[in-house]
Amino acid sequence: MSETVTHDVLRDRYRPLVGGETVPGHGEPYTSRNPATEEPLVDIEMGDESDIDHAVADAAAAFEDWWRQEPQNRGRVLTDLAGAVREHSDRLARLVTLENGKPLSQAESEVEGCARYFEYYAGLADKVQGESVPLGPAHVDFTVREPLGVTAHIVPWNYPLDLFARSVAPALATGNAAVVKPAEYTPVTALEVGTLALEAGVPPGVLNVVPGYGSGAGAALAGHPDVDGVSFTGSVATGREVAKRAVDNINPVHLELGGKSPSVVFPDADLENAIRNTVAGIFVATTGQICLASSRLLLHEDIYEEALDHLVAATEGLSVGPGTDDPDVGPLVSEAQFEKVERYLEAGEAAAGAPLVGGETLDRAGYFVEPTVFEVDDRDARVAQEEIFGPVLSVLSFADEEEAIELANDVDYGLVAGVFTSDIGRAHRFARDVKAGQIYINEWAAGGKGSPFGGYKQSGFGRDKGLEGLDNYTQVKTVSANITV
Numbered sequence: 001m002s003e004t005v006t007h008d009v010l011r012d013r014y015r016p017l018v019g020g021e022t023v024p025g026h027g028e029p030y031t032s033r034n035p036a037t038e039e040p041l042v043d044i045e046m047g048d049e050s051d052i053d054h055a056v057a058d059a060a061a062a063f064e065d066w067w068r069q070e071p072q073n074r075g076r077v078l079t080d081l082a083g084a085v086r087e088h089s090d091r092l093a094r095l096v097t098l099e100n101g102k103p104l105s106q107a108e109s110e111v112e113g114c115a116r117y118f119e120y121y122a123g124l125a126d127k128v129q130g131e132s133v134p135l136g137p138a139h140v141d142f143t144v145r146e147p148l149g150v151t152a153h154i155v156p157w158n159y160p161l162d163l164f165a166r167s168v169a170p171a172l173a174t175g176n177a178a179v180v181k182p183a184e185y186t187p188v189t190a191l192e193v194g195t196l197a198l199e200a201g202v203p204p205g206v207l208n209v210v211p212g213y214g215s216g217a218g219a220a221l222a223g224h225p226d227v228d229g230v231s232f233t234g235s236v237a238t239g240r241e242v243a244k245r246a247v248d249n250i251n252p253v254h255l256e257l258g259g260k261s262p263s264v265v266f267p268d269a270d271l272e273n274a275i276r277n278t279v280a281g282i283f284v285a286t287t288g289q290i291c292l293a294s295s296r297l298l299l300h301e302d303i304y305e306e307a308l309d310h311l312v313a314a315t316e317g318l319s320v321g322p323g324t325d326d327p328d329v330g331p332l333v334s335e336a337q338f339e340k341v342e343r344y345l346e347a348g349e350a351a352a353g354a355p356l357v358g359g360e361t362l363d364r365a366g367y368f369v370e371p372t373v374f375e376v377d378d379r380d381a382r383v384a385q386e387e388i389f390g391p392v393l394s395v396l397s398f399a400d401e402e403e404a405i406e407l408a409n410d411v412d413y414g415l416v417a418g419v420f421t422s423d424i425g426r427a428h429r430f431a432r433d434v435k436a437g438q439i440y441i442n443e444w445a446a447g448g449k450g451s452p453f454g455g456y457k458q459s460g461f462g463r464d465k466g467l468e469g470l471d472n473y474t475q476v477k478t479v480s481a482n483i484t485v
């Protein structure tokens, strides 16, 4: 990465965006790093508890006016924001790649995904309807859906713009005022979109972005007494802490957490399609740092060897390099993530022997790990059970449909699952019996903005995206009138 390109897209420094202005951050400053080079990128003024107080107060002050606007007006403003994101898409995509490391074409898709969320929920702003309830001739009884008020949004670094918009767009469309705490590694794009939102007409205070550390600003936001609802996307351990804080305030919280998702291949599947989708889902999509990674490949024993041949060829054919060169696989986001994945490579070797493919880190600057495949006999091995969040795939075999479903369910998570088969009955039995929030049939990771998304079991509760996504940010009021007096 040349200095020129870096300076082209980055501002000199970044600070919290509160009440429509950039303001000093009072937390310990943070210097972000380019994961492809380990070089410093930019200085971030991080917010602390006092900055969260300030942001929540400004959001509370802005809320009533925003909510009382005509809903179609909120929709128009969010449509304009989607347009502004598209106008700045080249720059935003470069920023995503610089901060997160992901290949440029994936960053471009992510920016478009961000615009699509604003567009999708803009269209719904004036369609959040209540119901009329038949209580008999003496009454008129109906419901209205009202915003919560000030909503808190705590997001991770793996899809910094996509997840920001997935959570913020429905909140703003339904009339809430939001305070966002982006992840430490990736605050820049959230701050950039916050600025675009102001330019697009989102009133000051309606969207506040406070970069900060999880244990300081994040914890303060999750437990703030003047916040009215909490949306959290991240790990199970943090989700548990966030939920406890929210519950202390009797606040609704929804949790989008991790996964260890099975990609299950039967002998009647199109093998090439099954392997291509699985490889994309565990190695290519943000270098395996994706909640819905296809991190467990379950192969029927009759096609085990043939499928492995496809898998090895497809994995060895992947290019690995800096995101700006747009390879198939970029670096991991940070040194901490790199070291975590290294520890899993060691645990994998100890449990399953030498990997079939990969297993090494790259001997160069940057947090690069080879796409790695372990054949795992022990289904309880850590690499077969725990979310690694890196390009590491565990392969297991099964004998029949019953065992496939049992294996698919045999983890603590339940985010997504995929089945590859040409037998429609089997595909739907799998969809019926596997405990996961989304089932893919003969593909991986489909779903426009309208498909609800979220977890069973330890993968969380509540649903983002689609019409269900509106429920996280609204509450129901029932109005009951006696019309006989």
Ligand code: NAD
Residues within 6 Å of the ligand: 154, 155, 156, 157, 158, 159, 163, 181, 182, 183, 184, 212, 213, 214, 215, 217, 218, 219, 220, 222, 233, 234, 235, 236, 237, 238, 239, 241, 242, 256, 257, 258, 259, 290, 291, 292, 387, 389, 415, 454, 455, 459, 460
């Ligand atoms: P993380 O839990 O470490 O951090 C997520 C966010 O929480 C960050 O903004 C962080 O600063 C903040 N945070 C940390 N400690 C906090 C605290 N005590 N109180 C409040 N906030 C705190 O997760 P991560 O490493 O950033 O992200 C990876 C995880 O996110 C993986 O488990 C992945 O599966 C999950 N994820 C889930 C989805 C989904 O939709 N289900 C999507 C993306 C990522």
